[in-house]
Amino acid sequence: MFVIGIDTATPVTSVAVGSEAGALASIAVRNDRAHAELLIPMVREALDHAGLGGSDLSGIAVGTGPGLFTGLRVGVSSAKALAQAWGLPMVAVPSLDVLAFACRHAGRLVCAAIDGRRGELFTAMYRPVPGPDGVEPAGGPRVARPDDLARELAEAGEPVLVCGDGALLHAETLGDAGGSVELAGADHAAPSAEALLQIALPRLARGEVTAPLEVSPIYLRRPDVDPNAERRLAAERAAAGVRA
Helix, strand or coil: CCEEEEECCCCEEEEEEEECCEEEEEEEEECCCCHHHHHHHHHHHHHHHHCCCHHHCCEEEEECCCCCHHHHHHHHHHHHHHHHHHCCCEEEECHHHHHHHCCHHHCCEEEEEEECCCCCEEEEEEEECCCCCCEEEEEEEEEECHHHHHHHHHCCCCCEEEECHHHHHCHHHHHCCCCCEEECCHHHCCCCHHHHHHHHHHHHHCCCCECHHHCCCCCCCCCCCCCCHHHHHHHHHHHHCCCC
């Protein structure tokens, strides 16, 4: 099975195409003001590099957030439009799950933290587990202030690895949580579309899919709505001409 994965919950737009054998193409670009302009050309480039078209795919995986409103809306809306155009099922995965999955071999509690702006974090806790899912939820998702999260991590009573761009942005505050708290590096700052594929492929094989119209972004607070986002996104899709 070939699947394309898309995540735009953070300033990084991430796209990957692959199968059970691994990724055939992977692209990640950081530009939090250009998700709509970047995404569809990146999808086209990834498919071309993999030598595939939409008709060759078995499904579309998308990171559903939580995350920055405009980018998240672009990613989920585009993935839904492509799935409908190509007649494909979708595997919707929270972006915090994708972050934590990439740290599943840490051998400790994992805290995924995405920068939510406004001095807040979108965060959730996970425990590594054997099997294809890699991690299981242990609390959240929720909105938290960095100092509150640091205090909770200090009181957890066990080693914790904190990953995501929120960990990097608030490294000093979270670092004050004590020696049992470790911060992951920049390579774990954004949800990876390759990790998303690894999560999605077993779920697709098990039939754990969602109809495109039922996929929705995860918003943990009232979004800052950009009324022009949908119009820009529709125009970009029409101009890009992603092949079926």
